[in-house]
Amino acid sequence: MDEIFEGGCFCGGVRYRMHGRPMFIHCCHCTDCQRQTGGAFAINALVEADRVELTQGEPVAVAMKTDSGFPHDIYRCSECQTALWSDYGRRKWMLFIRVSTLEKRAEFMPDVHIFTRSKLPWVQLPENANAFEVYYSTKEMWPATSLERREAARIRAGASR
Numbered sequence: 687m688d689e690i691f692e693g694g695c696f697c698g699g700v701r702y703r704m705h706g707r708p709m710f711i712h713c714c715h716c717t718d719c720q721r722q723t724g725g726a727f728a729i730n731a732l733v734e735a736d737r738v739e740l741t742q743g744e745p746v747a748v749a750m751k752t753d754s755g756f757p758h759d760i761y762r763c764s765e766c767q768t769a770l771w772s773d774y775g776r777r778k779w780m781l782f783i784r785v786s787t788l789e790k791r792a793e794f795m796p797d798v799h800i801f802t803r804s805k806l807p808w809v810q811l812p813e814n815a816n817a818f819e820v821y822y823s824t825k826e827m828w829p830a831t832s833l834e835r836r837e838a839a840r841i842r843a844g845a846s847r
């Protein structure tokens with residue numbers, strides 16, 4: 687049985703469960719994340735969409751423009767507008783859960799820090815942190831089990847990417 691992690695929005699209108707631990711965790715210091723969150727960075731847990739179970743409410747997708755040209759949908763509570771997760775590239779089969787919406791957020795340390803070129807200067811990363819000026823190679827950085835999970839989820843969804 688997978689561990690279950692509970693999460694939800696600020697007002698409590700949306701509640702969800704994440705089944706099992708994420709495949710990989712990003713701490714993103716890009717300027718888009720900074721502006722969209724109003725914070726120094728966003729912490730995103732990458733997880734298969736079918737491991738996220740809504741138990742209350744239904745978040746609504748808000749489309750964001752990106753430099754890559756791929757759509758980026760942020761799913762928010764329709765009442766309090768808390769961002770619960772993102773679907774980068776509108777893949778539908780992989781979600782980027784905003785870690786701070788999980789009750790046990792402290793359990794999920796970032797595996798990588800990305801876009802550190804725009805990291806705020808007063809944010810100090812841990813000495814052994816995996817930090818990347820921009821992005822990183824999934825094949826090189828993800829554990830083998832996570833790569834397998836990712837590929838299995840893509841195939842289950844019948845997706846090409």
Ligand SMILES: [Zn+2]
Pocket residue numbers: 695696697698699700763764765766767768
């Ligand atoms: Zn809410």
Ligand SMILES: [Zn+2]
Pocket residue numbers: 714715716717718719720728801
């Ligand atoms: Zn970002």
